[in-house]
Each structure stands twice: as structure tokens, then as C-alpha cells.
Amino acid sequence: MIIEIKRSGPLLGRVRLPGDKSISHRALLFASFARGNSVIENILDANTTRHMVDVLVNLGVPIKIFTNSEGSPTAKITGCPLLEYNRPKITVDCKRSATTMRFFMGALAAVPSDVYLIGDNVLNQRPMERVALPLRLMGATVETTNGHAPVYMRGGQLNGIDYRMPVSSGQLQTALLLAALNASSNSTISYEGTIRDHSVRLLRAQGANIESIPGQIFVRPSTLNPLNVSIPGDMSSASFLIAAAILVPESDITIERVNLNPGRIGLLNAVSEMGASISIEDQYNIAGEPCGDIRVRHSKLRGIELSSDQVLTMIDEIPIFAVLSLAAHGTTTVRDAAELRVKDTDRIDSIITSLSPFSAKITPRNDGFSVVGPQKLAGCVVKSEKDHRIEMSMIVAALVANGSTQILDAGEYKESFPSFLEILNQHGATLQCRV
Numbered sequence: 176m177i178i179e180i181k182r183s184g185p186l187l188g189r190v191r192l193p194g195d196k197s198i199s200h201r202a203l204l205f206a207s208f209a210r211g212n213s214v215i216e217n218i219l220d221a222n223t224t225r226h227m228v229d230v231l232v233n234l235g236v237p238i239k240i241f242t243n244s245e246g247s248p249t250a251k252i253t254g255c256p257l258l259e260y261n262r263p264k265i266t267v268d269c270k271r272s273a274t275t276m277r278f279f280m281g282a283l284a285a286v287p288s289d290v291y292l293i294g295d296n297v298l299n300q301r302p303m304e305r306v307a308l309p310l311r312l313m314g315a316t317v318e319t320t321n322g323h324a325p326v327y328m329r330g331g332q333l334n335g336i337d338y339r340m341p342v343s344s345g346q347l348q349t350a351l352l353l354a355a356l357n358a359s360s361n362s363t364i365s366y367e368g369t370i371r372d373h374s375v376r377l378l379r380a381q382g383a384n385i386e387s388i389p390g391q392i393f394v395r396p397s398t399l400n401p402l403n404v405s406i407p408g409d410m411s412s413a414s415f416l417i418a419a420a421i422l423v424p425e426s427d428i429t430i431e432r433v434n435l436n437p438g439r440i441g442l443l444n445a446v447s448e449m450g451a452s453i454s455i456e457d458q459y460n461i462a463g464e465p466c467g468d469i470r471v472r473h474s475k476l477r478g479i480e481l482s483s484d485q486v487l488t489m490i491d492e493i494p495i496f497a498v499l500s501l502a503a504h505g506t507t508t509v510r511d512a513a514e515l516r517v518k519d520t521d522r523i524d525s526i527i528t529s530l531s532p533f534s535a536k537i538t539p540r541n542d543g544f545s546v547v548g549p550q551k552l553a554g555c556v557v558k559s560e561k562d563h564r565i566e567m568s569m570i571v572a573a574l575v576a577n578g579s580t581q582i583l584d585a586g587e588y589k590e591s592f593p594s595f596l597e598i599l600n601q602h603g604a605t606l607q608c609r610v
């Protein structure tokens with residue numbers, strides 16, 4: 176598919192986004208292992224969550240996906256505690272989704288079956304040893320392929336664990352929480368910095384005995400009650416619209432119902448610090464998560480240096496932050512972001528490869544990059560990268576580049592935000608797709 180993008184007119188109006196990817200994955204999985212019927216509204220209907228649903232259906236979980244009376248994708252799930260699935264052999268094909276693989280490693284660690292977790296070539300590059308190691312310490316047999324997928328596991332009775340996570344990762348934390356709920360004794364999980372805590376919030380709402388203080392979570396073995404939630408909009412998807420509105424002159428948009436979990440709002444804080452006109456118009460709770468309507472207007476930006484905690488709370492937003500930094504006056508520096516090298520692609524390399532054709536000059540570092548701006552971008556013909564967040568960042572760059580742009584071999588955006596192009600077109604941009 177080829178996406179043709181013209182320099183954009185002002186982006187205006189109110190936008191409502193699909194459900195959050197991280198919360199959708201968790202809600203689908205946790206509801207499947209709770210005894211009884213759960214209803215989850217506004218789930219993200221995208222490639223990544225479809226993979227999760229496929230895996231659950233293959234495991235035998237009864238799941239019905241339909242559009243509810245308000246037009247939102249909804250899942251009805253009849254869950255059953257995992258230990259009762261009782262299969263000698265389980266194969267989990269996670270396709271591209273590292274979230275699915277890491278969550279299932281934790282969830283299946285207590286199951287006495289031969290478990291094979293497989294995925295595509297992109298997923299086979301992602302680190303899995305960070306999850307395998309603590310699960311072994313809890314008593315599971317876990318074999319990775321040189322630290323990566325495919326992964327073989329044989330679970331069984333797990334001991335509780337007192338574990339300090341060596342990487343501040345929401346996925347690792349979730350895998351450990353799921354294993355700890357099925358262990359025979361209590362666990363303590365410690366971590367550095369601010370991590371998205373969607374799992375703690377959802378599992379507690381399902382009756383799990385979990386307590387937390389900053390940097391530590393205490394888990395007692397527990398069973399889960401069903402879940403009835405509506406999922407808020409995705410901050411990571413919102414970030415592309417926020418960036419587009421900041422960059423395109425005369426834009427003024429309001430994005431409704433966005434999740435404002437403290438572990439996810441690094442980009443909002445960073446652009447405020449850079450001088451963007453951005454405000455939270457209304458604040459409320461959805462599914463036990465802080466949420467709000469974000470109003471953002473075209474603004475001039477100044478360069479900043481991101482702190483390591485800021486990086487952690489906007490790790491998925493660094494590619495679009497790179498596009499914003501090109502418009503900022505002065506120097507912008509990203510450090511302590513080496514984790515970007517093990518995302519869907521090596522995102523430090525991909526940021527540079529994907530934005531250089533627009534004439535962007537970005538200086539790479541081992542753990543980040545720096546940019547001196549403002550820089551004028553030029554429309555171009557460029558090949559997409561196998562990475563949804565890199566592709567959406569290229570699309571936003573094209574909205575403000577001089578002339579028009581063609582992105583070849585495109586379509587990755589459907590991984591997490593299938594309505595992205597439609598939303599941009601509805602609010603003032605001009606994008607066309609050709610096969």
C-alpha cells in the first residue's frame with residue numbers, strides 16, 4: 176500500500192479515539208482467567224489485539240466480539256481459571272505481539288503443560304530472557320532461543336518471589352504479577368521509576384489481593400472475579416494527533432476520553448515544558464484510570480533535555496517526539512533511552528532512517544539522540560519501516576513537509592491505530608491510499 180500525503184491545512188474539531196492498546200490486552204487476558212462472564216467495551220480493534228483474541232480462542236476461551244449499541248467494539252468473555260484448562264500441550268502464536276508473548280509467559284508459568292510460544296521474525300528479535308529468568312526462580316522451566324522467542328515452557332507449582340526488576344518494564348511487571356497470583360506463597364516485586372500500572376488497577380478491580388507503594392508491589396495468591404469495564408482512549412495513539420495539531424499552523428483539536436495514567440503522560444509533560452498550548456479540559460475516571468479531554472493548539476516549541484523518568488513514561492512516544500523536536504528552537508536531547516533499541520525495530524536507528532529522507536538532521540547516541548532545530552522538512556518518496564509507531568511518525572512529518580510525500584510499503588499503522596488516516600482526513604488533512 177502507498178500512502179500519499181499533502182501538506183496539511185489546520186486540524187480542527189473533537190476526536191474520540193479507539194481503546195487503549197495496553198489496557199485492551201490486559202482486560203482480554205485477565206477476563207479470560209476469571210471465573211464467569213465479563214463484558215469489555217471500547218476494546219482496541221487492531222491487529223495487535225486481534226492476535227491476543229486469536230490466542231485466547233485457540234486456548235478454548237469462549238469470546239464473542241461485537242459492536243455495541245453505541246458503536247464500540249465490545250468483547251463478551253466467559254472466563255475460567257487457567258489451571259482448569261488442563262491441556263498436555265499448548266501452542267501460543269503471538270504473531271508480532273511482544274505484549275502477548277510476555278503476558279502469556281507469566282500467565283502460563285503455573286500450568287503443568289508443554290507450552291510453545293512462537294511469533295513472527297520481528298517478534299523473534301525481542302528480548303524474552305528478562306521474563307524467563309524470574310519465572311525460573313519461581314520454579315518454572317523456561318527455555319528461550321538465545322534469549323529470544325521461540326520460548327518453551329513447562330510450568331508447575333510456583334513459589335512466591337521477592338524480585339527487583341532489572342528493567343523498568345510494564346510487560347515484565349505484568350508477567351510477574353500473573354505468575355505471582357498463581358504461586359503458593361506471597362511475592363514482592365520492586366522496580367525503579369514510574370511504570371504504567373494498568374495491571375495493578377485491573378487485577379485489584381477483579382478482587383486480586385495486591386497492594387502497592389511507589390516502587391513496590393505486594394501480591395498474595397488470588398483468584399480473579401469477572402470484569403465489566405469500558406476502555407479509555409489510547410494516549411500513545413493520541414500523541415500522533417497531539418503532535419500533528421502542535422505542528423500544523425492554526426490547528427485546534429480536542430481529544431476526548433484519553434487515558435492519563437501517570438506512567439503514560441510523559442509526552443504531555445514534555446510538550447508543556449517545550450511551550451505547547453495544551454490543557455486538560457475535563458478530568459474523570461474510567462475503568463479505575465484517570466482520564467480526560469486534551470485540548471491542543473498549534474504552538475511554537477523550544478528544545479529541552481528529557482529526564483530518564485520522562486523517557487520511561489513516554490517510551491512509545493519517542494519516535495513522534497523526534498518529529499516534534501525538529502520543529503523546536505534550540506537543542507533537544509533524549510538520553511537513557513537504550514530500551515528503544517529493542518522495540519518493534521531498533522527505534523533509534525529507525526527514527527533516523529525514516530526521517531532523513533525528509534531532510535531531517537538527527538544525531539544518534541547509543542541511548543538516544545539529539546536534534547538542533549527548527550528544521551524545515553521536505554516532502555519525499557520514502558519506504559516505510561516495519562514499525563507502526565515509526566510509520567505514524569513519518570505520516571505526521573509529511574503533514575508539515577513542503578510538497579507532497581509518498582510512503583511506500585505502508586500499512587503498519589493498522590497494528591495499533593487502524594482509524595488513524597480516516598481521523599486525520601476527517602479533521603483537515605489530505606491523505607490518500609493506493610494499493
Ligand code: S3P
Pocket residue numbers: 196197198274343344345346347349371490491
Ligand atoms: C507495554 C509496555 C511497554 C510498551 C509497550 C506496551 C505494556 O513495553 O513499550 O508498547 O502494555 O505494558 P515494555 O514493558 O517492554 O517497556
